[in-house]
Amino acid sequence: MTRLISWRQPxxxxxxxxxxxFSMLYLHKQPYDYALIPIGLIIVSLICASYLIIIxxxxxxxxxxxxxxxxxxxxxxxxxxxxxxxxIKQAVWLTAGVILFFLSYWIYIKIQMxxxxxxxxxxxxxxxxxxxxILGKNxxxxxxxxxxxxxxxxxxxxxxxxxxxxxxxxxxGSQQFIHNNCxxxxxxxxxxxxxxxxxxxxxxxxxxILQRDWGSAMxxxxxxxxxxxxxxxxxxxxALNAGAAFIGAVGGFMMLYHIRVRVxxxxxxxxxxxxxxxxxxxxxxxxxxxxxxxTGLGMGKPEFIPEVxxxxxxxxxCEEMGILGGVAVVLLYFILAYRGFKIALxxxxxxxxxxxLGITSMFGFQTFxxxxxxxxLIPLTGITLPFISxxxxxxxxxxxxxxxxxxxxxxxxxxxxxxxxxxx
Amino acid sequence: MPVIxxxxxxxxxxxxxxxxxxxxxxxxxxxINSINRKGTGGKGHYPYIKLINIRENLGFKxxxxxxxxxxxxxxRLNKNGIVINDPYISSxxxxxxxxxxxYYIEDQGSTNGTLVNGMAAGRQETCLNxxxxxxxxxxxxxxxxxxxx
Numbered sequence: 001m002t003r004l005i006s007w008r009q010p011x012x013x014x015x016x017x018x019x020x021x022f023s024m025l026y027l028h029k030q031p032y033d034y035a036l037i038p039i040g041l042i043i044v045s046l047i048c049a050s051y052l053i054i055i056x057x058x059x060x061x062x063x064x065x066x067x068x069x070x071x072x073x074x075x076x077x078x079x080x081x082x083x084x085x086x087x088i089k090q091a092v093w094l095t096a097g098v099i100l101f102f103l104s105y106w107i108y109i110k111i112q113m114x115x116x117x118x119x120x121x122x123x124x125x126x127x128x129x130x131x132x133x134i135l136g137k138n139x140x141x142x143x144x145x146x147x148x149x150x151x152x153x154x155x156x157x158x159x160x161x162x163x164x165x166x167x168x169x170x171x172x173g174s175q176q177f178i179h180n181n182c183x184x185x186x187x188x189x190x191x192x193x194x195x196x197x198x199x200x201x202x203x204x205x206x207x208x209i210l211q212r213d214w215g216s217a218m219x220x221x222x223x224x225x226x227x228x229x230x231x232x233x234x235x236x237x238x239a240l241n242a243g244a245a246f247i248g249a250v251g252g253f254m255m256l257y258h259i260r261v262r263v264x265x266x267x268x269x270x271x272x273x274x275x276x277x278x279x280x281x282x283x284x285x286x287x288x289x290x291x292x293x294x295t296g297l298g299m300g301k302p303e304f305i306p307e308v309x310x311x312x313x314x315x316x317x318c319e320e321m322g323i324l325g326g327v328a329v330v331l332l333y334f335i336l337a338y339r340g341f342k343i344a345l346x347x348x349x350x351x352x353x354x355x356x357l358g359i360t361s362m363f364g365f366q367t368f369x370x371x372x373x374x375x376x377l378i379p380l381t382g383i384t385l386p387f388i389s390x391x392x393x394x395x396x397x398x399x400x401x402x403x404x405x406x407x408x409x410x411x412x413x414x415x416x417x418x419x420x421x422x423x424x
Numbered sequence: 425m426p427v428i429x430x431x432x433x434x435x436x437x438x439x440x441x442x443x444x445x446x447x448x449x450x451x452x453x454x455x456i457n458s459i460n461r462k463g464t465g466g467k468g469h470y471p472y473i474k475l476i477n478i479r480e481n482l483g484f485k486x487x488x489x490x491x492x493x494x495x496x497x498x499x500r501l502n503k504n505g506i507v508i509n510d511p512y513i514s515s516x517x518x519x520x521x522x523x524x525x526x527y528y529i530e531d532q533g534s535t536n537g538t539l540v541n542g543m544a545a546g547r548q549e550t551c552l553n554x555x556x557x558x559x560x561x562x563x564x565x566x567x568x569x570x571x572x573x
Contacts (some may be wrong), residue, residue, distance in 0.1 A: 012446040017440045024433045027426040055478070063448055070444060296434040299427075321437065328441045335448055 010066050011051055015363045017070065018044045021077045021297075028081060028298025036080075039091050043076060046098055059105065060410030061343060067336050068387050068402060072097075072395075074329065075388030080186060080315055081298050082309045086390050097399035109411065115351040118169040121162045122200065128155040128162075129207040136211065141326030144213045156208065156216045157397035161404070163204050164358030171231040172351040186318045193337040194237055197228070202244075214252070214259065215369060215381030222247055223358055231354060259379075266379040279306050283315040283374045287323070294322030309390040311382045315374050329388070330371065337364040343409040356408045359401045454485055472525060473558060473565040484509040486563065486568070492520045492527060498560070508540060512536050512561030518545070520552075527552040527569070 022040035026032055047069035054065055072094055080087025108114070132155050137145050145152045170193070201224040208217040225245075229238060252259045261276050269277030269284075282305040289300060302308050302316035309316075318326040340360025347353050363386050370389075373380035384394035446508075472491045486508055496505035499517040514534035521528040528549035531538040537546045539559035540552070552558075554569035 008447070010444055010451065013440060013444040013447055017437065017444055020433050020437045020440060024430055024437065027430050027433075030426070066448060070441070084456070179429045293434055293438055296430050299430070321434070325441065328438070328445060331445050335445070338452075367473060 006399070011048065013072055014066065014073075015044060015048065015270050016075050018047070021073055025077050025080060026298040028296075033084070035088070039080075039088070043091060043094065046095060047073070050098055050101070053102075054406070058198045058410070060406050060408075063335065063339050064402060064406055064409070065101075067332050067339070068399075071329065071332055071336075071387040074317065074325075075313065075385075075390075076323075076386070078313055079309050079390045081320070082303060082316065090390055090395070093395045095190070096392075097308050097396050100396050101399040101403040101406070104400045105407045105410075108404050108407035114355075115166065115169055115172050118166055121166040121169070125159045125162045125166070125204065126207075129158055129204075129211075131155065132211060133207075140298045144208075144216070146210045151392075154211060154393040156211070157393040158221075158400075159204070160220070160362060161359075161397065161401055163201075164223065164355055164362065166200060167197070167224065167358060168351050168354035170200070171227065171354045189302070194232070194234075197232075198241065209225065209252075212258065214262075215383035218364050218381060219369060219383060220363070222369075223361050226361045226365075227358055227381055228352060230357060232348070255352070260354055262381065266376060269376070278377055280310070280374075280380060282306070282378060283312050285325070286315045286319040287375065290319040290322050290326075292322050292324055294318070294320045294325055296320065307309065309383070310384055311370060311380075311389070312374050313385055313389050314371050317388075330367075333363065333367045336360075340364075340405060343405060347408055347411075352411070356405055362401065363398070441509070470571075471552075471554075471567060471569040473567055476557075476564040476566055477562070481511070482562065486510075487550075492522070497532070499534075502567055508561070510561040510563060513563075517560060521549060527567070529558065534560075566569045 016039070022036060022044075025040075026036050047065075051062070051065055051069065053059065054062055068241050076087065076090050076094060079090045105255070132144060132146055134222075135146050137147050137152070144156050145154055147153075201220070205217050205220050205224075208220060225238075225241060228241060232238070253263060265272060265277045265280050269280045271277070286300070286302050286305055289295065297320050300316075300319040302319045304311075305312045305315055314326065314329070317329060323326075337360055340356060340363065344353050344356035344360060347356060366386050369378070369381060370383045370385050372378040372402055373383075385392055386398040389393065389395075427499070439520065457490045470545075472489045474489050475486055490506050491555065495518065497519045498504055498506040498513075499515050500507065500509055500513055503516045504516065514532070517534040518538045519530045519532055521530060528551055529540060529545055530549045531545050531547055535545065539557075540550050541557050542559075552567045552569075554567065556567040558565045558567060
């Protein structure tokens, strides 16, 4: 126990970092907010307890949760500073997320037949999509929310995971065909298989476009494309998909005013600074105001940016924690993606490999799309920054995905141990 | 006053978060390094000693397994066959001896001693059997002589 919480170990540094964050939060505003003390203690002990459980019980990869714990603490601090009510809600969601993390870990380990449930994943997704289209409420130009009582819920966050599982089922199947020897039949099967994968992926993307959720559509396409590149390996088919996406993007640009605005404000937001370019220019001002070390928590003015606690949280982090803080956040995502890829590389089973890769690329692309958007590197599309942005659906879905990744890493380690034992 | 503290904390925070990233990358580096070295050892070689401790909590480089195919010395100095930078291990700690197909361990007058199955292995050779537990410094190794299913 004493060895685990040493100040040279990352967990010790994480506790120290949380202590500093919470004291900054506590000091930033008079009168002092005493509610912060219990909330801070709960969050820190939650992260420590979960990490120690992972280490002690040997639940697979130990770096994932450490990195995510850091990201979630930074996110919580930023949201609490921006809006106290949101911050308290975020703390509740964070607790729920950690519980769901262990729950999804446990469920994933218990059930062995994930690769045979393709039909259920697809019907669930279609059901959720239809529910969103019928019951959905239009918030900020996209019909992707379901309102139940006082709570809003974004089904596309859960569908992301279902989408990855469905893709993995397909690739598991196609890999088995490649082991067959019959060549002619194989080619024919392959074409059918590819058509089925493409049909499924574009159905998902089509539903998202119907909801006008362009950010998620782009994310789904990127996950699909990466998985295709790795598990299919046919250049012509890949080029075909890239072509289809290009036509789709150009078509969207020509037909829809909504997208033209995004591209216009990406190319040059300055003539539209008072109206449609307001959000992105405020984000750029905020990042510039931060400098290297930032203004300090609570001493900047990130609240001028619309949607600062969800989509634009990275700008707020850059303003108040400096560009060094922002780069640190990006580095943390790097480590997360690296660990994810490593898990995907070491695991033997094609289905698990595909799921691990899909989840990792989901985290990676989501980060790229939104950070790229707010720093005006690519056209802005509203999507959440995993583990940092405010929002129950996003945070819990990310934790569920993380739980699955953790379970895959744990299962793999157990497997290799066994195999080594048998071989010897 | 709180403003000054906040300003100081702001710099402290940036330093800490980079320390954290450095710490995680360092652990990952140790992890990869040991995998690479394990890879060169080759599989199916007996006997070997296997580390029982959780490697990530130690803070120095240790491999998961070391092969004992010839006489080999263990300690902190670089000229040992097995180099482990555990502060509780002496610079020349112990020695594995292979003779007539049998394996022996001999303590080389280390400060903290070497235990085999909880018994101190003195300067005289102690015979090692499959499944024996060897304790040195902060580390526990298992001596493995044949395959286990």
